[in-house]
Amino acid sequence: MVSLWSATIEPPTPRSALPGDVDADVVIIGAGYTGLWTAHSLRHADPHLRVVVCEREHVGFGASGRNGGWCSALFAGSRERTARAHGREAAIEMQRAMFATIDEIERVVGEEGIDCDWTRGGTLEVATLPVHRDRLAHELADHRAFGFGDDDYRWLDADEARARIGCEPNLGALYTPHCAAIHPAKLVHGLADAAERAGAVIYERSPVVEIAPGRVRTTRGTVRADVVVRATEAFTATLPGLRRAVVPVYSLMIATEPLPAVFWADAGLHARETFADARRLVIYGQRTTDGRFAFGGRGAPYHLGSRVRPQFDEDADVFRALEQTLRSLFPKIDGDITHRWGGAVGVPRDWYSSVGFDRATGLAWAGGYVGDGVSTTNLAGRTLADLILGQESELTLLPWVGHESPPWEPEPLRWLGINGARTLVASLDRAETAGRAPKWRARFADRVLGG
Ligand SMILES: Cc1cc2nc3c(=O)[nH]c(=O)nc-3n(C[C@H](O)[C@H](O)[C@H](O)COP(=O)(O)OP(=O)(O)OC[C@H]3O[C@@H](n4cnc5c(N)ncnc54)[C@H](O)[C@@H]3O)c2cc1C
Numbered sequence: 001m002v003s004l005w006s007a008t009i010e011p012p013t014p015r016s017a018l019p020g021d022v023d024a025d026v027v028i029i030g031a032g033y034t035g036l037w038t039a040h041s042l043r044h045a046d047p048h049l050r051v052v053v054c055e056r057e058h059v060g061f062g063a064s065g066r067n068g069g070w071c072s073a074l075f076a077g078s079r080e081r082t083a084r085a086h087g088r089e090a091a092i093e094m095q096r097a098m099f100a101t102i103d104e105i106e107r108v109v110g111e112e113g114i115d116c117d118w119t120r121g122g123t124l125e126v127a128t129l130p131v132h133r134d135r136l137a138h139e140l141a142d143h144r145a146f147g148f149g150d151d152d153y154r155w156l157d158a159d160e161a162r163a164r165i166g167c168e169p170n171l172g173a174l175y176t177p178h179c180a181a182i183h184p185a186k187l188v189h190g191l192a193d194a195a196e197r198a199g200a201v202i203y204e205r206s207p208v209v210e211i212a213p214g215r216v217r218t219t220r221g222t223v224r225a226d227v228v229v230r231a232t233e234a235f236t237a238t239l240p241g242l243r244r245a246v247v248p249v250y251s252l253m254i255a256t257e258p259l260p261a262v263f264w265a266d267a268g269l270h271a272r273e274t275f276a277d278a279r280r281l282v283i284y285g286q287r288t289t290d291g292r293f294a295f296g297g298r299g300a301p302y303h304l305g306s307r308v309r310p311q312f313d314e315d316a317d318v319f320r321a322l323e324q325t326l327r328s329l330f331p332k333i334d335g336d337i338t339h340r341w342g343g344a345v346g347v348p349r350d351w352y353s354s355v356g357f358d359r360a361t362g363l364a365w366a367g368g369y370v371g372d373g374v375s376t377t378n379l380a381g382r383t384l385a386d387l388i389l390g391q392e393s394e395l396t397l398l399p400w401v402g403h404e405s406p407p408w409e410p411e412p413l414r415w416l417g418i419n420g421a422r423t424l425v426a427s428l429d430r431a432e433t434a435g436r437a438p439k440w441r442a443r444f445a446d447r448v449l450g451g
Contacts, residue, residue, distance in 0.1 A: 005185035031055035032064035035231035037381025039200035060188035076370035114190030121271030132278035234344035237306035248344035253296035348405035
């Protein structure tokens with residue numbers, strides 16, 4: 001299935017595969033945002049460093065070429081948990097680093113001339129049910145408790161919210177300016193070109209089959225390098241010895257044909273604000289520069305053994321549910337769904353992203369972004385560059401550095417737990433929509449799912 005994003009770019013010129021055995025200083029596995037930001041940051045920090053990227057398929061094959069295009073300040077990792085483990089200031093610093101990351105991406109996109117439809121319109125989380133208002137009020141109170149004011153997060157009453165987004169119903173929205181809407185595939189390909197201009201070498205169709213200190217073995221040859229960076233996100237579970245490190249959870253998307261100006265006059269999103277509502281099973285959307293909706297959500301099944309397969313990118317029931325949800329939010333949509341696709345996000349057992357470098361073995365990694373990697377990958381890349389070059393910086397002191405998530409349970413417990421939670425969340429959403437969700441069930445779900 002071809003995503004809207006790959007259907008709306010010039011077909012990229014394929015890169016060559018690894019030509020045999022190669023020596024480098026740093027070898028990076030995976031040419032998604034993590035691998036490419038790392039390569040870009042390393043070469044800018046030290047132009048003498050020999051940086052090689054080995055990609056199994058092609059640049060942007062993974063989530064980086066398929067996502068919802070929210071370049072947001074969302075960080076996958078509970079702020080309360082960070083505060084408990086590292087102190088309140090560290091939790092605030094982490095959030096501020098995420099805000100600053102959007103500025104940094106904007107700077108690089110501008111400097112490198114990456115045309116990725118960048119529009120910084122913020123995000124609207126709309127209350128489409130009364131219970132959503134309570135949930136969003138709670139979220140806002142949490143932001144306030146950490147000292148974030150109106151400039152970062154603010155409540156829009158129903159009239160203010162309707163002026164920005166004409167969805168049905170609209171009972172108000174939580175707004176943050178910290179998000180840009182982007183075209184994901186344009187970003188990942190532009191970034192690959194920028195990393196190459198900086199001197200990194202990217203090999204495609206070069207699957208890594210073994211990782212060891214000082215070398216990675218691919219089907220095309222071996223790269224020897226003091227530093228090995230694993231940037232494989234949801235595919236990590238397919239690497240030897242890492243099956244329980246993260247689980248691949250599928251997120252699916254649909255896109256409409258371009259909708260007429262008269263529709264958008266009502267539907268709004270004039271600043272290309274990204275949008276969601278406050279249901280439990282995440283949905284997310286953006287208005288594209290050519291006037292479509294690109295709209296996605298979770299709900300696809302987890303596959304036993306953390307398998308990742310092209311056929312899992314499609315699920316007729318989820319596509320149907322997404323279309324129904326989009327059409328019920330915007331009943332005046334009079335246009336077809338033209339694209340349907342999906343991909344996997346990487347979920348660590350504690351839902352906490354991490355980045356790290358073990359100098360003794362030379363092994364580095366970043367990931368576990370859940371569904372929030374578009375901007376976090378840039379922070380990861382800059383942080384990895386500092387760690388690898390041995391430069392202590394404000395980035396290397398952030399609380400996610402060196403964080404180690406526990407492994408997932410062995411199968412079939414993993415399958416039972418993840419799919420059980422998915423069913424529970426979906427049924428709670430249905431009950432809330434019907435106005436019959438008993439409080440005890442919601443409390444139980446919050447407890448089991450961590451809020
Ligand atoms: C449908 C969907 C919607 C999303 N929406 C958003 C969003 O709106 N905002 C947001 O912030 N995040 C979103 N995400 C998540 C975000 O896209 C990811 O967190 C981010 O792209 C991760 O980048 P990455 O480089 O770490 O991983 P990836 O982009 O997955 O790259 C990993 C690369 O490693 C390669 N690889 C794997 N195994 C090997 C191997 N053995 N040898 C060599 N190469 C290998 C893969 O082919 C792949 O190219 C979404 C994800 C999906 C799937």
